[in-house]
Amino acid sequence: xxxxxxxxxxxxxxxxxxxxxxxxxxxxxxxxxxxxxxxxxxxxxxxxxxxxxxxxxx
Amino acid sequence: xxxxxxxxxxxxxxxxxxxxxxxxxxxxxxxxxxxxxxxxxxxxxxxxxxxxxxxxxxxxxxxxxxxxxxxxxxxxxxxxxxxxxxxxxxxxxxxxxxxxxxxxxxxxxxxxxxxxxxxxxxxxxxxxxxxxxxxxxxxxxxxxxxxxxxxxxxxxxxxxxxxxxxxxxxxxxxxxxxxxxxxxxxxxxxxxxxxxxxxxxxxxxxxxxxxxxxxxxxxxxxxxxxxxxxxxxxxxxxxxxxxxxxxxxxxxxxxxxx
Numbered sequence: 001x002x003x004x005x006x007x008x009x010x011x012x013x014x015x016x017x018x019x020x021x022x023x024x025x026x027x028x029x030x031x032x033x034x035x036x037x038x039x040x041x042x043x044x045x046x047x048x049x050x051x052x053x054x055x056x057x058x
Numbered sequence: 059x060x061x062x063x064x065x066x067x068x069x070x071x072x073x074x075x076x077x078x079x080x081x082x083x084x085x086x087x088x089x090x091x092x093x094x095x096x097x098x099x100x101x102x103x104x105x106x107x108x109x110x111x112x113x114x115x116x117x118x119x120x121x122x123x124x125x126x127x128x129x130x131x132x133x134x135x136x137x138x139x140x141x142x143x144x145x146x147x148x149x150x151x152x153x154x155x156x157x158x159x160x161x162x163x164x165x166x167x168x169x170x171x172x173x174x175x176x177x178x179x180x181x182x183x184x185x186x187x188x189x190x191x192x193x194x195x196x197x198x199x200x201x202x203x204x205x206x207x208x209x210x211x212x213x214x215x216x217x218x219x220x221x222x223x224x225x226x227x228x229x230x231x232x233x234x235x236x237x238x239x240x241x242x243x244x245x246x247x248x249x250x251x252x253x254x255x256x257x258x259x260x261x262x263x264x265x266x267x268x269x270x271x272x273x274x275x276x277x278x279x280x281x282x283x284x285x286x287x288x289x290x291x292x293x294x295x296x297x298x299x300x301x302x303x304x305x306x307x308x309x310x311x312x313x314x315x316x
Binding site for chain 1: 101105106107108109110115116117119120123124127163166169170173174177178180181279282283286287289290293294306307309310313
């Protein structure tokens with residue numbers, strides 16, 4: 001462990017704001033990249049389900 | 059000539075959307091688990107356990123995301139160029155799918171490298187941005203990605219779009235050696251490479267091992283989200299083929315049963 005306490009860990013020796021904002025932004029970008037294909041797939045399957053139902057009712 | 063025709067079948071099988079869909083479905087969970095494990099261990103190790111840098115203090119911990127993102131941004135572009143060559147030469151459908159799906163991920167990774175670099179630059183160099191060779195060539199890489207995405211969406215004919223994007227990807231790859239050697243060719247604020255294949259790292263093992271883990275983790279993450287995007291694109295483009303129809307029906311049936 002490179003830090004003596006948890007507050008010491010959060011402070012990052014006066015660089016806390018830089019380190020945590022860099023990690024926070026990266027985490028958000030990674031989350032966007034995971035969510036985008038999952039949501040797109042769900043949307044596509046819903047569209048397909050709707051299309052199939054329409055075709056069956058005709 | 060006949061024997062050589064037979065020995066190339068595996069290569070064309072590789073380009074078949076159906077074969078890709080089934081093999082990628084089996085690889086996906088392993089890649090995802092590897093990405094989560096490598097990134098978690100690497101980030102926790104890098105943030106909490108690696109010793110601080112004797113000059114930069116704790117701000118150097120940004121390296122554990124900045125360097126992997128920058129490496130991935132460049133490898134992804136090289137992959138686009140390779141996909142471009144494969145698509146132009148062998149007319150493989152899957153090559154264009156890979157190119158179109160990887161470009162947005164590459165753009166995000168370039169953006170992460172630029173933003174984390176700016177945040178690292180402020181306490182280290184005293185400035186968010188300098189018009190230095192490394193930073194400028196990375197910014198050009200971001201614009202190349204934007205150009206590829208825009209080009210792919212602007213041309214409605216799929217085959218023409220694929221050709222145009224392949225050519226742009228191949229021409230743009232000239233920027234990659236410029237990024238790599240920018241720190242050696244020009245006077246720059248940016249430090250040299252952390253990892254080289256020929257020399258031992260200049261930092262102690264407890265500093266570069268977490269970096270190795272997060273770098274591998276970023277590559278596994280890239281593989282995971284790329285396969286997710288490509289699988290959806292295969293379903294959309296091959297919507298008329300019978301195997302996709304039955305695949306969609308099966309998936310819909312499973313979701314309704316839940």
